Amino acid sequence: MRSLITQGVKLLATGSAVPDLCITNQIISNIVDTSDEWIFDRTGIRERRIVSKGQSIIDLAVKAANKALIKAHLEPLDLDLIILATSTPNDLFGSASQLQLRLGALQAAAFDITAACSGFIIASVTAAQFIQNGTYSNVLVVGADVLSQWTNWSDRRTCILFGDGAGAAIFQATSVVNNNFLAFQLNTDGKQYNQLNISYKNTQQKQKVDFSDIGSFDSISMNGREVYKFAVSKIPQSIQFCLDSVHISIEKVDWLLLHQANIRILNAVAKRLMIPYAKVISNLSKYGNTSAASIPLALDEAIEEAKVSCGDLIVMSGFGAGLTWGTLILKWQD
Numbered sequence: 243m244r245s246l247i248t249q250g251v252k253l254l255a256t257g258s259a260v261p262d263l264c265i266t267n268q269i270i271s272n273i274v275d276t277s278d279e280w281i282f283d284r285t286g287i288r289e290r291r292i293v294s295k296g297q298s299i300i301d302l303a304v305k306a307a308n309k310a311l312i313k314a315h316l317e318p319l320d321l322d323l324i325i326l327a328t329s330t331p332n333d334l335f336g337s338a339s340q341l342q343l344r345l346g347a348l349q350a351a352a353f354d355i356t357a358a359c360s361g362f363i364i365a366s367v368t369a370a371q372f373i374q375n376g377t378y379s380n381v382l383v384v385g386a387d388v389l390s391q392w393t394n395w396s397d398r399r400t401c402i403l404f405g406d407g408a409g410a411a412i413f414q415a416t417s418v419v420n421n422n423f424l425a426f427q428l429n430t431d432g433k434q435y436n437q438l439n440i441s442y443k444n445t446q447q448k449q450k451v452d453f454s455d456i457g458s459f460d461s462i463s464m465n466g467r468e469v470y471k472f473a474v475s476k477i478p479q480s481i482q483f484c485l486d487s488v489h490i491s492i493e494k495v496d497w498l499l500l501h502q503a504n505i506r507i508l509n510a511v512a513k514r515l516m517i518p519y520a521k522v523i524s525n526l527s528k529y530g531n532t533s534a535a536s537i538p539l540a541l542d543e544a545i546e547e548a549k550v551s552c553g554d555l556i557v558m559s560g561f562g563a564g565l566t567w568g569t570l571i572l573k574w575q576d
């Protein structure tokens with residue numbers, strides 16, 4: 243697939259936010275039959291952050307976005323577009339408008355993208371299209387999720403995995419020669435949609451009419467083994483495809499930043515690609531799987547810790563419900 247590029251894209255700044263409430267593996271082992279050892283050995287997770295009652299996804303998204311705006315030296319009114327990647331909006335019609343309002347970014351168009359743990363990658367690629375075709379100059383992408391609100395806290399196979407958080411990235415137009423958004427690939431396998439769901443169910447509530455039902459959403463249901471196998475086989479292929487498309491060898495990759503789902507997935511993908519583990523960015527032990535927030539949250543921390551430096555080549559891949567997966571390759575230039 244080829245598109246006409248009239249402007250380059252630069253990642254200008256990042257920001258992130260997590261709730262204060264910390265739920266350790268020890269606390270979870272008081273709720274379901276599990277242990278810190280089992281969770282850490284099988285997932286690499288030690289603790290996760292959870293929103294408190296009354297705290298919303300928008301609170302986290304606003305905090306992450308404001309941090310990115312400050313670092314980018316931009317005002318909210320400079321934003322042309324806001325894309326909120328989330329599968330846990332506080333309004334089924336979308337939450338991006340609330341983010342736009344709370345930021346005071348009233349010139350910006352705003353919409354949600356629902357793509358679970360691939361959400362940040364898909365939203366970033368979408369942002370890049372709007373910039374590269376010359377439509378917009380400043381686009382804010384926020385990946386935010388509060389899966390704790392959709393977790394069945396009596397299901398030990400899933401409740402150990404997820405945490406809440408938000409990560410923001412501001413992409414800006416630059417000249418074509420300075421384009422830092424080097425390659426991407428997005429994929430979906432709809433045949434496997436039921437491996438990971440939060441599905442709609444009819445609540446059997448009586449309606450005034452009999453031709454329509456009213457429902458609600460279930461809690462997370464996941465076939466962990468299948469999702470695991472899918473990630474470990476598809477992600478290396480996707481990364482290799484992107485690198486080949488721009489003639490970059492594996493050795494030139496400075497950082498591998500995967501969706502933070504399971505440390506064993508991160509290890510297996512790095513091993514298949516022969517990328518040394520020292521190049522793998524991970525904060526999984528502190529936050530668990532924060533879905534659409536996981537990649538920008540880890541990226542922001544790595545930049546803040548000065549791990550990632552100017553000119554570094556970063557390969558990012560997301561994967562999850564859909565099943566969807568996607569990779570993007572960009573150069574960090576602060």
Ligand code: ACO
Nearest residue numbers: 276280284358359398399402466467469470503504562563
């Ligand atoms: N504590 C103790 N034992 C447990 C727990 C637990 N929390 N959970 C499962 N077990 C038991 C099972 O009952 C099973 O016991 P059995 O053999 O007696 O039946 C045994 O441990 C092994 O279970 P598995 O499910 O095979 O464990 P596995 O090693 O596959 O680990 C896990 C499970 C961590 C979920 C793993 O499969 C995984 O990480 N999968 C990928 C998930 C993922 O990447 N999701 C990303 C997308 S998320 C999104 O899009 C929103």
